[in-house]
Amino acid sequence: MGLAERxxxxxxxxxxxxxxxxxxxxxxxxxxxLSIRKIANTIEYSPATIYLYFKDxxxxxxxxxxxxxxxxxxxxxxxxxxxxxxKRIYLIGKAYVEFGLEHKDWYDLMFNSDKPMKHIEKCMExxxxxxxxxxxxASTCKEAMLSLQMHALEERILxxxxxxCVHGLVNLAxxxxxxxxxxxxxxxxxxxxxxxxxxxIFHK
Amino acid sequence: MGLAERxxxxxxxxxxxxxxxxxxxxxxxxxxxLSIRKIANTIEYSPATIYLYFKDxxxxxxxxxxxxxxxxxxxxxxxxxxxxxxKRIYLIGKAYVEFGLEHKDWYDLMFNSDKPMKHIEKCMExxxxxxxxxxxxASTCKEAMLSLQMHALEERILxxxxxxCVHGLVNLAxxxxxxxxxxxxxxxxxxxxxxxxxxxIFHK
DNA sequence: AAATTAAATAAACAGTGTTCATTATATTTG
DNA sequence: CAAATATAATGAACACTGTTTATTTAATTT
Numbered sequence: 430m431g432l433a434e435r436x437x438x439x440x441x442x443x444x445x446x447x448x449x450x451x452x453x454x455x456x457x458x459x460x461x462x463l464s465i466r467k468i469a470n471t472i473e474y475s476p477a478t479i480y481l482y483f484k485d486x487x488x489x490x491x492x493x494x495x496x497x498x499x500x501x502x503x504x505x506x507x508x509x510x511x512x513x514x515x516k517r518i519y520l521i522g523k524a525y526v527e528f529g530l531e532h533k534d535w536y537d538l539m540f541n542s543d544k545p546m547k548h549i550e551k552c553m554e555x556x557x558x559x560x561x562x563x564x565x566x567a568s569t570c571k572e573a574m575l576s577l578q579m580h581a582l583e584e585r586i587l588x589x590x591x592x593x594c595v596h597g598l599v600n601l602a603x604x605x606x607x608x609x610x611x612x613x614x615x616x617x618x619x620x621x622x623x624x625x626x627x628x629x630i631f632h633k
Numbered sequence: 634m635g636l637a638e639r640x641x642x643x644x645x646x647x648x649x650x651x652x653x654x655x656x657x658x659x660x661x662x663x664x665x666x667l668s669i670r671k672i673a674n675t676i677e678y679s680p681a682t683i684y685l686y687f688k689d690x691x692x693x694x695x696x697x698x699x700x701x702x703x704x705x706x707x708x709x710x711x712x713x714x715x716x717x718x719x720k721r722i723y724l725i726g727k728a729y730v731e732f733g734l735e736h737k738d739w740y741d742l743m744f745n746s747d748k749p750m751k752h753i754e755k756c757m758e759x760x761x762x763x764x765x766x767x768x769x770x771a772s773t774c775k776e777a778m779l780s781l782q783m784h785a786l787e788e789r790i791l792x793x794x795x796x797x798c799v800h801g802l803v804n805l806a807x808x809x810x811x812x813x814x815x816x817x818x819x820x821x822x823x824x825x826x827x828x829x830x831x832x833x834i835f836h837k
Numbered sequence: 838a839a840a841t842t843a844a845a846t847a848a849a850c851a852g853t854g855t856t857c858a859t860t861a862t863a864t865t866t867g
Numbered sequence: 868c869a870a871a872t873a874t875a876a877t878g879a880a881c882a883c884t885g886t887t888t889a890t891t892t893a894a895t896t897t
Contacts, residue, residue, distance in 0.1 A: 436874090464853065464854080465853085465854060465855085466852085466853075474877090475877045475878075476854085477855085477856080477857090477876070477877055477878080478875080480854095480856080481876075485855075486854065486855090540808070540810070541745075541804065542808070543807075543808050543809055556810075556813050559810070559813070560813060560814070582829065583825070585814070585815075586822070586825050586829050587829065589802075589805075589811075589814070589822060589825075589826045590798065590826050590830050590833070592801065592805070593797070593798045593799075593802040593826060593830075594794065594798045594801055595801070596801035596804060596805060597797035597798055597800035597801025597802070597804065598793075598797040598801070600800060600801070601793075601796070601797060601800060604744070604745055604746070604747050605747055606744070607793075609760050609763070609764060610764075610767060610789070610793070611789075618790070621787070621790050622793045622797060625786065625791065625794050626794050626798075629794070629833050629834045630833045632833075632836060640843090668883085668885080669884085669886085670883085670884075670885085678845075678846085679845065679847075680885085680886085681845070681847080681848095681886085681888090682844080682845055682846075684885095684886070684887080685844070685845075689885080689886075690886090
């Protein structure tokens with residue numbers, strides 16, 4: 430049945446076309462500027478057609494979120510290669526913030542949006558790319574704690590501490606708060622804070 | 634001229650009425666559910682009337698943001714009273730996170746929104762309540778660093794480190810990420826991370 | 838009472854996500 | 868090949884959003 434196959438391929442192709450248009454609009458105009466109607470316009474279909482391929486806008490945003498994680502993982506491959514766990518954490522933190530600062534729209538979708546996952550029950554599956562990242566960080570924390578003899582500390586809490594700090598930093602930068610604290614110094618503030626933070630955790 | 638005065642008072646009263654309605658809607662339906670038309674409905678005026686008292690929606694959001702800071706300052710009075718600088722920082726951090734978790738809508742307006750202040754030039758004035766808070770934290774950091782003999786560290790960077798961590802934590806909680814990491818454990822995760830963070834900075 | 842000033846509004850514009858009955862296009866059957 | 872059926876695409880509507888402008892209503896001054 431090469432016919433049914435072709436049908437399915439065509440359906441998948443249009444789905445991909447929609448996602449590709451969505452991605453392009455996201456990169457050009459941000460999440461604010463991304464609308465079903467704009468997607469429909471750029472691929473020259475009617476808005477209603479989109480709903481034959483996606484349940485709603487949230488589903489599209491969710492797919493974009495997963496694209497974002499793929500992109501971020503590429504960003505992090507270098508850091509992942511580092512053998513020393515402590516250094517690896519540092520490199521991961523650097524890469525995380527670098528990605529966040531450079532790709533605000535992707536970052537928001539991945540870490541600030543509750544749109545792509547409304548129901549907490551579904552969250553575990555819907556955010557498994559993010560969860561995988563966190564678990565990897567936690568295991569690296571465990572390794573680092575072992576090598577530095579930092580007992581009496583849960584690796585997941587340490588991971589959360591690291592995550593909170595970089596997440597907070599990226600968001601403060603995104604919303605211009607760092608620009609208010611010190612004008613035209615955002616990048617330097619980020620880098621200094623990051624270094625201080627690592628020093629204070631892995632003292633010395 | 635008691636007449637012009639009454640006029641002005643009436644104008645101020647309607648302005649206050651609008652803000653009060655806006656506040657009530659914000660608390661009931663969040664920032665998403667807050668619209669000019671809903672404000673107009675609840676005070677029984679037409680939407681266009683709102684624009685005789687406010688330039689645009691952003692100006693209303695900005696006023697709400699300032700209300701939020703007043704509320705937050707009340708939340709922090711106890712912490713401010715603490716004499717010991719290190720303990721004070723700890724109490725401020727606790728109060729900050731508590732406020733953030735309990736008042737998501739206010740918090741978003743104050744720390745996540747770039748709507749109430751679009752132009753960076755105007756930011757300094759438009760976010761002076763936030764800036765005042767940061768400056769106070771920084772000066773407390775200076776005091777704490779002095780008492781703990783932590784030299785070779787800028788107080789503003791330490792303040793940023795603290796702020797990033799609590800800001801990140803609050804946002805991760807708001808967007809359900811902590812719920813994903815460990816279900817029904819958000820409050821405990823926050824509290825543990827916060828404690829670990831203070832320990833690591835002001836080591837033991 | 839008439840003229841002027843100030844306040845409030847109706848209506849429109851250009852958007853948004855989403856749904857559904859209708860139309861157009863393929864595919865399958867007689 | 869033509870008719871019946873299944874699939875895909877859409878136009879139009881609904882209920883919203885922020886904002887502007889010409890018009891109407893109300894209050895004040897002459």
